[in-house]
Amino acid sequence: EMRNDLYITVERGEFEKGGKSVARNVEVTMHVVDSSGQILRDFISFGSGEPPASEYHSFVLYHNNGPRWAELLKLPIPVDKFRGAHIRCEFRHCSTKEKGEKKLFGFSFVPLMQENGRTLPDGTHELIVHKCEENANLQDSSRYLKLPFSKGIFLANNSQAVKTTKESFWITSFLCSTKLTQNGDMLDLLKWRTHPDKIAGCLSKLKEIDGSEIVKFLQDTLDTLFGILDENSQKYGSKVFDCLVHIINLLQDSKFHHFKPVMDTYIESHFAGALAYRDLIKVLKWHIDRVTEVELHEHIQEVLKAQEYIFKYIVQSRRLFSIATGGQNEEEFRCCIQELLMSVRFFLSQESKGASALCQLQAVFLSSFPSVYSELLKLFDVREVANLVHDALGSLPTVMQGDESLQAVKLQSIGKTVESHLYTNPDSRYILLPVVLHHLHMHLQEQKDLIMCARILSNIFCLIKKNSSEKSVLEEIDVIVSSLLDILLRTILEITSRPQPSGSAMRLQFQDVTGEFVSCLLSLLRQMTDRHYQQLLDSFNTKEDLRDFLLQIFTVFRILIRPEMFPKDWTVMRLVANNVIITTVLYLSDALRKNFLNENFDYKIWDSYFFLAVIFINQLCLQLEMFTPSKKKKVLEKYGDMRVTMGCEIFSMWQNLGEHKLHFIPALIGPFLEVTLIPQPDLRNVMIPIFHDMMDWEQRRSGNFKQVEAKLIDKLDSLMSEGKGDETYRELFNSILLKKIERETWRESGVSLIATVTRLMERLLDYRDCMKMGEVDGKKIGCTVSLLNFYKTELNKEEMYIRYIHKLYDLHLKAQNFTEAAYTLLLYDELLEWSDRPLREFLNYPMQTEWQRKEYLHLTIIQNFDRGKCWENGIILCRKIAEQYESYYDYRNLSKMRMMEASLYDKIMDQQRLEPEFFRVGFYGKKFPFFLRNKEFVCRGHDYERLEAFQQRMLNEFPHAIAMQHANQPDETIFQAEAQYLQIYAVTPIPENQEVLQRDGIPDNIKSFYKVNHIWRFRYDRPFHKGTKDKENEFKSLWVERTTLILVQSLPGISRWFEVEKREVVSMRLIAMCTVFFTAPPIGYWKSTVEMSPLENAIEVLENKNQQLRTLISQCQTRQMQNINPLTMCLNGVIDAAVNGGVTRYQEAFFVKEYVLNHPEDGEKITRLRELMLEQVKWGKFLAMSPAQLF
The missing domain is CATH 2.60.40.150 (C2 domain)
Known part of the structure; x- marks a missing residue:
């Protein structure tokens, strides 16, 4: 304008x-x-x-x-x-x-x-x-x-x-x-023809003219320079060249950058110097040939900065000359260009240690060299230009110890080359690719400029992807595989092993670089064909080289399938990566079989292969069961179930191992077990038979398969705790392996192992299901007890046993079952001795001696017994630990322990304890968990909990259960029903220590403990009438069916409920007896029931009532009871019975002449009944005459 x-x-x-x-x-x-x-x-x-x-x-x-x-x-x-x-x-x-x-x-x-x-x-x-x-x-x-x-x-x-x-x-x-100037030197230059004697001076002064004046008259100035060059190139050629360089570099300044289009337009539309190319090439070559002359470095640097536009003038000048002459002197021009680029190659090949002026010149040249390609393409075909560029870049020194800035610029030049139009042509790309890969390889080998390397690689693969239909791509992949695959794998290993930067910006950059290298690797592998893989495997000179490569690529694959490698929502990228990995693994498996079996067997590489295969299958992104139906369908249509494909490959490779399988037993049991737990039927059917194979080979080696059993058991617990496995798996595991071992000589021991593992699965599945519940309830505790006992009695796995002791302990603490928590921790305490044996760090325990840990456990257990008001048990432990302190003369701690023991005695005498009620619970039907199914338990109720409250609590824990309204034994249909039935009624504890309870003078606070603690046996009575019922006096025909239940453990214990082990006969003369068995009872389970005559029932009722009176009177006399209302109410019930007529009915039923004559064998019992009735009369008269004696 x-x-x-x-x-x-x-x-x-x-x-x-x-x-x-x-x-x-x-x-x-x-x-x-x-x-x-x-x-x-x-x-x-x-x-x-x-x-x-x-x-x-x-x-x-x-x-x-x-x-x-x-x-x-x-x-x-x-x-x-x-x-x-x-x-x-x-x-x-x-x-x-x-x-x-x-x-x-x-x-x-x-x-x-x-x-x-x-x-x-x-x-x-x-x-x-x-x-x-x-x-x-x-x-x-x-x-x-x-x-x-x-x-x-x-x-x-x-x-x-x-x-x-x-x-x-x-x-x-x-x-x-834009047309007038105030600068005299500019005017002199523009009017050079009026005073030719001043031309040299005007050219020299051009550099002193303000840049704004030059760009203002840019076209006029350029016309002047090329006019002078045409007139007398020999005399002024060098000076004109310098002025042209000055103007070109002036436009590099940001202040005048927008004038570049003006120069471009000038070159295309106004430039007329058809002969200028000769002088420009000549002078440019002269400068490049003198790069070693130190005094010219600064000037040569300016020349090299301007090379883009110098070449533009050279090319345009030659084009104008060709148009004008019909293409004369073409060969001469080509020779000039070749000579010029030969000088360039020599210049670039010069090596210099560290930062030097020569390095700076090389860096300047390389930074703008790619811009020359498009100009050369106007005069030469792509192959010629590609060869010229290849030779120039190939002349660069291969030494990486030089100036770091030069190395960075060199890589940038390579990057610009890849991004140039020249590289997009397949013919030229095939020529340039080797030199590009050569420089990339050097930089990756030194782990330098990784960001730029990643960008260049990405551009290379993007171009290959766009031109994937071209035949030349196959050859390019050949070159890339042979030149870059190995170093690419090493680069990914190197950068992924580094700790991530702390800064967010640096961390994002690190992730971007890693992602680009990973994408390049996947792109390369994805485009490799059978021929490429075969050529790759054939390229290794020794098995050691092949081994290193396989180990390297397996390690990289394990890195690629890490969850953190891609963002969570990059499902498609993960699927693509996995598809590439499994395709590559299928190719490499054959090389593994051919080269590393028999006498060439290599454990490390086979182990790496199996490890990769296992973690591949276990990836979360491949668990199709978690996908929506539509998403699952799309994945299956495009990729199939890659887990099954890899599982089949594992099975095939395992079968090829032969006797070398022993190297992986038991190491691979856990990983393979984890694979089989995936809920994919085809995968399970393929992988489970491997366990039979492992059992067989272990049997051959050791004569047993205890290692296999131990590993299976150890891994099952941890894997199922993570939510893996289901009932279908348990059944499939059992059926497949039982079928596999049918004809084995070791079938019997194999069946035992399979049964043990299957039973463990049942308990682990029950445990997992119970742990899903929110609050701690009896089901969680009972399931944990069942599993704990299984580890101890059937598996003898002490470490697992101890782990579940502490899980049960934590459950009790959450439920505030302090007495049960103490009993639970006591199980671990009993495994330890008072010794100085060092113990490793375990669970929440530090590394310490066995004595220290046992001491800690004793103190913790005592604390829990105290909180659970089970002080008698705490006293026993106080005495035991006091003995240890005394043996070590640790009087300080001995004193503390004696004081603690004394405080527990005080609490027994001073504090009130509630006597809990006990309930018998039957769990019938197949819908109950295994540890409850068709079994009966006795449960210790909570404080103040009565039958109705307990029954409601159980129904809340089992909301789908049906409460049975009778106490009769269930029939077969109830046992086999696909439902849940609960049968609940109260039972009476039968104390073991009768001596304490019957001895006079012992405070009731002490007796109350023995009534409800350490109880193994319980009874419950079912009244019924035998013979003709007397409407006037029902006691005459009222019989009682009494059943005694014996538990597997006493209450209280490690649980609030324990299973009924058996029922036994009461020690008394039997009026009638019938033995009834459960339908399909558990092994070793038996019961017996006795019937009590009406007379025996009356004796027991009066004994219990008299005992109650004695206890209440004793409490009042010892001032344990401040309120006598309970005693008064009990006496009123004896003296004036409002229900069933009281003791009068007993007189009418058993003291009449007719009964005495018909039952002569009951003489002693009638006497006993009379004594009990007289005792009641005596207590009533005594209290009526002397009530003050109670206090």
Whole structure:
């Protein structure tokens, strides 16, 4: 866009009084006058949207001989009117008294252009104020233009006019023009033909001219330079070249960067130097040949920076020459280019240690070298250019110990090459690819510039992907595999083994780089064919090299399938990666079989293979069962179930191992077991038979398979605790292996192992299901007890046993079952001795001696017995640990323990304890967990818990259960029902220590403990009538069926409930007896039931009532009971029985003559009944006469 605007600022003036007594009121009027003396119309612009004017009038400052205006004006004068034009400023005095025109008293002027063509220089100018009182004197401009206009010019050239210099006027000018210049050197250069003797000087001064002046006249300047070159290239060729380099580099400055399109347009449309290419090539080669000359380094660096545009001029010049001559001297031109690039190759091949000037020159050249490719393609075909570039880049030193900045620039140049149009052509790409990969390999080997390497690789593979239909791609993949696969694997291993940076920005960059390398690897493997894999495997000279490669790629694959390798929602990327991995593994499996079996067997590589296969199958992203139906369908359609494919490959590879399978037993049992637990039927059917194979080989080696059993058991617990496995798996595991071992000589022991593992699965599945519940309940505790006992009794796994002891302990603490928690921890305590044997760190226990741990356990157990008000048991442990302190003369701790023991005695005597009730619970039906199914238990109720509350609690724990409303034995249909039935009723504890309870003088606080603790046996009574029922007195025919239950463990214990082990006969004369067995009872389970006669029942009722009276009277006498209401209520029940007639009914039933004659064998019992009745009468009379004796 052409522009020619002159900006004038009217600054200030200094004026005389002019014969007046006061200062003047000065007004300035400005005109633009052309060379003929005519005022130019409408070339003064005031801005602010005002229309242009022909003259300017300043404002007037009252009585001021030194006014300051500072008003800015724009004069948009056309170029053709600029020469010969001048600005005239007229000064007038304005008076408010005088009428008529304002009185002129002087003027100033300034020409816009000098005779040599230079315009008025930018800056402030002090103009001479010439005296003039008549307007007519200004009509002819030629009269005053001969006068000096500026103080500087006047003082130098016209001393006769000194008397006129007392008054001055200041303006500031600024020219904004694309055609006019204020620089004399620029004018001299542009007018070189008028003074050819100054050409050399003008060319030398070009570098001193301000850059804005050069770019303003860019086209004219370039025309001048190439004009000089055409006229006399031999004399001025080098200087013109230097000037051209200066201009090109000037455009690299950000200030003038936007002028590059101007130069591009000039080259394409205005450049006419058809012979310039010869001199440009010649001078450029001269500079490159002298890169070793230190004194020229700075200048050569400038030349190399400008090489892009130098080549543009060379190419355009040659094209113009070819058009003009019909392509003459083509061979000569090609030779020149070849010689030039030969110099380039020599220059690039120079090595220099560390940072040096030579390295800087090489870096400068490489940074802009890729921009030359597109220019060369205008004259040469792609193969020729590719070969030229290949030779140039190939000449670079292979040593990586040089200047790091040079290495970075070299890699950037490689990157630009890959991004260039030249590389997109298959023919040229095949030529360039080896040298590109060579430099990438060097950088990756040194782990330098990984970000740039990743970007280049990504571009390479993106281009291959776009052109995947081309035949040349197969050859390119060959080159990449042979050159880069190994180092790419090593790079991924290296960067993934580094700790991630702490900063978020650096961490994101690290992840991006890792992701790019991974994507490149996957892209490469995905495009490899059978031929590529075969060539890759054949390329290894030794088995050791192949072994290292396989170990490396298996390790990388394990890294790629880490959960954190891709973002969580990158499902498609994960599936693609897994598809590539399994495809590659299938190819490599064959190499593994062929090269590393029999005498060449290598455990490490086979182990790495199996480890990869297992974690591949276990990936969360491949568990199709977790997908929505539509998503699962799409995955299966595109990829199939890759888990099954890999499982079949594992089975196939395992079968090839032969006797080498023993190397992986028992190490692979756990991983393979984890695979079989995946809920995929086909995968399970393929993998489970491997366990039979392991059992067989272990049997051959050791004569047993205890290792297999131990590993299976250990891993099952941890895996099922993680939620793996189900009932279907248990059944499938059992059926497949039982079928497999049918014809084995070791079938019997195999069946035993399978049965043991299957039973463990049952318990683990029950345990897992129970643990899913929110609150701690009896089901959780019972399941844990069942599993704990299984580990101890059937598996003898002490460590697992201890682990579940502590899990049960934690459950009890959460449920505030402190007594049961103490009993549970006591199980672990009993496994330890009072010794100094060191124990390893385990669970929450630190590394310590066995004595220290047992001491800690004792104290914890005592604390829990205290909280559970089971102080008697705490006292026993206090005594035991006190003995240890005493044996070590640790009197300080002995004293503390004796005081603790004493405090427990005090609590027994001072604090009230509630006696819990006990309930028998039967769990019938197949829907109950295994450890409850068709079994009966006795449960210790909570404080204040009665039958109704307990029954409701059980129904809450088993919301689908049906409560049975009778106490009769269930039949077969109930046992086999696909439902849950609960049968609940209260039972009475039968204390073991009868001596304490029957001895007089022992406080009831002490007796109450033995009534409900350490209880193994319980009874429950079912009343019924035998024979004819007497309506007047039901006691005559009232019989009681009494059943005694014996538990597997006493209550309280490690649980609030224990299973009923058997039922046994009561030690008394039997009136009638019938033995009843459960339908399909558990092994070793038996029961017996006795019937009590009405007389025996009456004796027991009175014994219990009298015992109750004795206890209440004793409590009142020892002031344990402050309120006698319970005693009063009990006596009222004896004296005046409101229900069933009381003891009177017994008299009527058993003391009559008829009963005594018919039952002579009951004489002793009748006597006993009479004694008990008399005892009641005695207590009633005693209390009626002496109630005060109670206290």
